[in-house]
Amino acid sequence: xxxxxxxxALLDLYSDYLLxxxxxxxxxxxxxxxxxxxxxxxxxxxxxxxxxxxxDLWRLVKPLVRQVQSDEAIxxxxxxxxxxPYTDESELICWHWDHTxxxxxxxxxxxxxxxxxxxxxxxSVPVAFELVTKPELVxxxxxxxxxxxxxQTKNDLYRQMLSTCVGNQIPFRYVVNxxxxxxxxxxxxxxxxxxxxxxxxxxxxxKVALSEVDKRAGSYQSVSSLNLEATVRIDHRCCVxxxxxxxxEGVPFALQLSKQVFTNEDxxxxxxxxxxxxxxxxxxxxxxxxxxxWKVEEYHKSLKSNASLEKSPTKTVRTQTNHIFASLYAYVxxxxxxxxxxxxxxxxxxxxxxxxxxxxxxxxxxxxxxxxTA
Numbered sequence: 001x002x003x004x005x006x007x008x009a010l011l012d013l014y015s016d017y018l019l020x021x022x023x024x025x026x027x028x029x030x031x032x033x034x035x036x037x038x039x040x041x042x043x044x045x046x047x048x049x050x051x052x053x054x055x056d057l058w059r060l061v062k063p064l065v066r067q068v069q070s071d072e073a074i075x076x077x078x079x080x081x082x083x084x085p086y087t088d089e090s091e092l093i094c095w096h097w098d099h100t101x102x103x104x105x106x107x108x109x110x111x112x113x114x115x116x117x118x119x120x121x122x123x124s125v126p127v128a129f130e131l132v133t134k135p136e137l138v139x140x141x142x143x144x145x146x147x148x149x150x151x152q153t154k155n156d157l158y159r160q161m162l163s164t165c166v167g168n169q170i171p172f173r174y175v176v177n178x179x180x181x182x183x184x185x186x187x188x189x190x191x192x193x194x195x196x197x198x199x200x201x202x203x204x205x206x207k208v209a210l211s212e213v214d215k216r217a218g219s220y221q222s223v224s225s226l227n228l229e230a231t232v233r234i235d236h237r238c239c240v241x242x243x244x245x246x247x248x249e250g251v252p253f254a255l256q257l258s259k260q261v262f263t264n265e266d267x268x269x270x271x272x273x274x275x276x277x278x279x280x281x282x283x284x285x286x287x288x289x290x291x292x293x294w295k296v297e298e299y300h301k302s303l304k305s306n307a308s309l310e311k312s313p314t315k316t317v318r319t320q321t322n323h324i325f326a327s328l329y330a331y332v333x334x335x336x337x338x339x340x341x342x343x344x345x346x347x348x349x350x351x352x353x354x355x356x357x358x359x360x361x362x363x364x365x366x367x368x369x370x371x372x373t374a
Contacts (some may be wrong), residue, residue: 010046010087013038017328018308020352021084023307025323044319049317052325054128054161058168061125061332065170068119068339073172075113075165076160076293077181079132080300082108082324092317094148099180108132110324111142111154111163115170116295121339123264124295125332128161134302155181159189168195174199174278175291178237182206184250185275191253195293197278199289208246208257215247223273230271238262240283246275258283260290299331302345307331 017030027043055067084093084107098105109132116124134148160183175190175198180201190198202208207220214220228241243260248255256279260272273354274286281289303309308338312323334345341348 003138006135007046007050010038010042011052011326011329012048014043015018015307015326015333015347018311018327018330019306019333019349020356021308021311022353022356023311024313025311026313045224047314047319047322048316050324052141053128054164057129057325057328058127060329061127062121062168064125064332065117065127066337068123069115069171070117070119071171071173072168073115073117074174074292075115075127075162075170075172076112076162076287076296077113077175077177077253078293078300078302079109079111079154079295080108080302081105082227084108084310086316089319091133091148092131092320098157108320108324109154110159111157112296112299112328113165113272114288114296114299115165115172116292121342123339124299125335125336126299126328127168129162129328131324133159155183155186156188162190162194166196174196174289175183176200176290178293179203182275184248186253187248187251187255191277197276199274199276199278199281199286201290202257202275204271206248208248210246212247215249220249221229223257224348226257226259228257230261230272232260234284234287236263239288240287243283243286253277256281256286258286260287298345302334303327303331304347306334307309335369 014030018035021029027040027047030043031040040235046188057279081096081098083105087093089106093106093108095104095106096109111130111132112126113128116122116129116193124237124356132150132154134150135148136149136151139146139150160253164173175196177200181202184204187198187200190196202223205224206223206225208218209215217260226244230239230241230243232273233239243256243258245254246257255275255277257273257275260274262270264270276286304331309324309327312320314320314323334348337348338344
């Protein structure tokens with residue numbers, strides 16, 4: 001039997017299992033579900049052989065991407081933490097800073113390049129991914145405590161993934177990310193090396209110059225100190241300021257900056273400072289492009305809720321990596337189904353749940369009937 005076909009067949013089966021499961025996903029669980037047609041050992045062997053990589057993911061999603069690709073698409077880059085508090089620590093499962101919780105969390109740090117095309121009903125699929133590993137152990141000279149360290153930073157991986165996407169001839173116009181990836185080096189790389197544009201938020205204390213003369217003179221001020229009045233109303237919860245040209249340290253080209261003021265559900269207000277390398281964009285266009293970044297939040301939520309991302313008890317780096325890969329593939333299957341059925345991922349998962357519950361109810365009634373006649 002052809003090894004690659006064999007692996008793909010089990011990947012297809014295992015990813016279906018992840019979509020149809022509502023609890024822990026194990027090799028034994030899949031084997032039992034198939035009445036032993038596929039053995040526990042076959043599933044375990046699939047998970048512990050050939051590590052599936054970002055290149056393998058691209059080969060799987062490439063035909064789908066080619067159907068809906070667009071020069072107006074965006075590439076959203078973001079990371080997410082897969083909590084693994086009870087699993088043994090390794091170079092893959094270790095401590096990572098979670099900015100949403102303001103503390104370090106033990107688990108896996110997944111970095112994804114999510115392709116979002118506006119064609120049709122809009123496709124959002126992962127086209128590249130990296131798992132942040134920390135293989136090096138360093139000792140704090142003062143405390144004597146050991147700590148794990150990455151060989152590559154997340155910004156290194158960010159640029160590596162984008163370079164791979166361009167090398168794979170995936171058409172997109174803008175790169176969008178959150179404030180944690182708004183480094184000057186990333187901006188230069190996108191504009192100069194990749195010849196693409198970006199829309200990124202800046203921290204309020206980021207220093208900017210208002211002219212090239214000020215930049216050469218080293219005359220900078222914080223973004224929050226600029227007199228940006230959000231006077232252009234988008235809807236009842238959001239308004240933006242007209243754009244202004246600014247120059248950042250370490251960035252040789254001008255950016256357009258706009259302030260977005262939004263009202264939260266509790267009535268409080270927040271502000272986001274958006275910067276773009278496309279100086280032809282209006283503030284409204286910048287905001288519309290940046291709002292599409294929300295697709296990556298939907299992706300992270302669906303991976304965890306619908307594709308069993310966090311529900312595997314695998315113990316080794318390779319089996320953990322391959323389970324994560326299968327979850328990504330399961331997400332792609334959901335997205336493909338969404339394009340045809342028009343049902344979102346959660347609606348599809350609900351249909352599966354109702355079907356499973358109906359089957360369980362029928363089985364229960366059959367058992368009860370057998371008991372009553374015994």
